[in-house]
Amino acid sequence: MPSPMSPVVSATTLPLPNSPTTVVATPASPTKITLTWKEMLQPGGLAIANYQVYQSTGGAFTKIATTTTTTYNNMSLAPNTTYSYQIVAVDSALDDSAPSNPISSTTMPMPPAPANLNPGTVAATKFTLTWQWTAAPGGLPISRFYIYCGTTPAGQPQVGTALNETYTYTSAIAATTYYCYVEAVDTGNDDSPPSANLVITTAPMPNAPTNVVATANGDTKVTVTWTETVPQGGLPVANYKIYRSTTLPVTTANYVATRTTLSYIDTTVLAGKTYYYAISAIDSSQDASPLSATATVTTP
Numbered sequence: 192m193p194s195p196m197s198p199v200v201s202a203t204t205l206p207l208p209n210s211p212t213t214v215v216a217t218p219a220s221p222t223k224i225t226l227t228w229k230e231m232l233q234p235g236g237l238a239i240a241n242y243q244v245y246q247s248t249g250g251a252f253t254k255i256a257t258t259t260t261t262t263y264n265n266m267s268l269a270p271n272t273t274y275s276y277q278i279v280a281v282d283s284a285l286d287d288s289a290p291s292n293p294i295s296s297t298t299m300p301m302p303p304a305p306a307n308l309n310p311g312t313v314a315a316t317k318f319t320l321t322w323q324w325t326a327a328p329g330g331l332p333i334s335r336f337y338i339y340c341g342t343t344p345a346g347q348p349q350v351g352t353a354l355n356e357t358y359t360y361t362s363a364i365a366a367t368t369y370y371c372y373v374e375a376v377d378t379g380n381d382d383s384p385p386s387a388n389l390v391i392t393t394a395p396m397p398n399a400p401t402n403v404v405a406t407a408n409g410d411t412k413v414t415v416t417w418t419e420t421v422p423q424g425g426l427p428v429a430n431y432k433i434y435r436s437t438t439l440p441v442t443t444a445n446y447v448a449t450r451t452t453l454s455y456i457d458t459t460v461l462a463g464k465t466y467y468y469a470i471s472a473i474d475s476s477q478d479a480s481p482l483s484a485t486a487t488v489t490t491p
Contacts, residue, residue, distance in 0.1 A: 205237060207287070208288040209232065209233045218296050220298070220379030221299045222298065224296050225263075226244065228291065231280075238282065241258060242258055242259070242261070243287075244265070245276065247274070249275075272297065274295065276294050277291050300329060302326065305322040305386040308389045313394060315394045315425075315476065316362075318393060319358070320371060332378055334378045335352050336355075337349055337351075338350055338371065340371040342368065344370045366396070395425050397425055398420040398421065398425070399420075399484075400418060400472055401420050409490075426475045428472045428474055431450050431451070431472055433468065436466070439485065463490060465488070465489040467486070468486045468487075469485050
């Protein structure tokens with residue numbers, strides 16, 4: 192006789208995971224798009240183990256990442272470029288959901304180069320740069336500017352950072368040609384292309400006054416006179432500093448007065464003493480010349 196049949200047993204397979212929903216792709220910078228989505232658990236389904244992120248730039252979708260969270264930052268993208276995405280949910284048994292509906296987003300443009308780079312005040316040991324900058328449509332706002340200056344037209348070092356469209360370089364060398372350019376950096380830390388090079392030649396340092404003469408007009412009065420000599424291309428002289436000592440050498444520690452004329456009357460001397468005078472010219476940007484030759488006088 193045939194064996195009796197076992198009882199009939201039925202089983203229902205678990206459902207596949209649902210596709211992620213509410214996928215949002217937000218451009219965060221010229222090189223970054225942030226993706227977010229919502230998990231949709233299938234009733235009676237397994238827990239989600241991870242999500243697979245697929246990307247396309249117009250052709251087939253390619254998997255670019257696996258993440259266990261419902262957000263992903265797609266980095267190192269091309270600026271001003273459209274990317275499409277789909278998200279696949281993978282459950283704990285490694286079953287894949289159907290892909291989410293595709294979503295597209297376009298990265299922001301890179302910041303444009305600063306324009307109209309021009310010199311402001313140019314002195315012997317400093318100069319000012321000004322420029323203009325406007326964000327590209329849809330681009331990020333400005334964070335800062337990097338300033339590059341050097342004595343060759345390529346490979347200039349960075350010499351400063353500015354928060355607005357002007358910068359004064361205070362470490363220049365007199366009578367020297369500089370090549371400068373500026374880069375803009377947006378709030379996503381993206382650097383613009385460089386501006387055009389600007390060529391600047393600093394002014395020479397002021398010349399020391401010449402023909403310094405000290406004359407005793409009495410036992411307590413000395414008149415000092417000198418001649419102004421402005422170098423070619425130099426800035427005008429704003430004033431003169433007078434230095435006096437009873438010993439040599441005369442140094443800038445022996446300052447006694449400032450004058451805008453070519454003479455100085457010293458009424459603080461004593462009778463029967465020898466004095467030494469030297470003069471320094473100060474130009475309109477406050478650059479100081481070397482001390483002049485020393486003039487000597489002895490009061491009666």
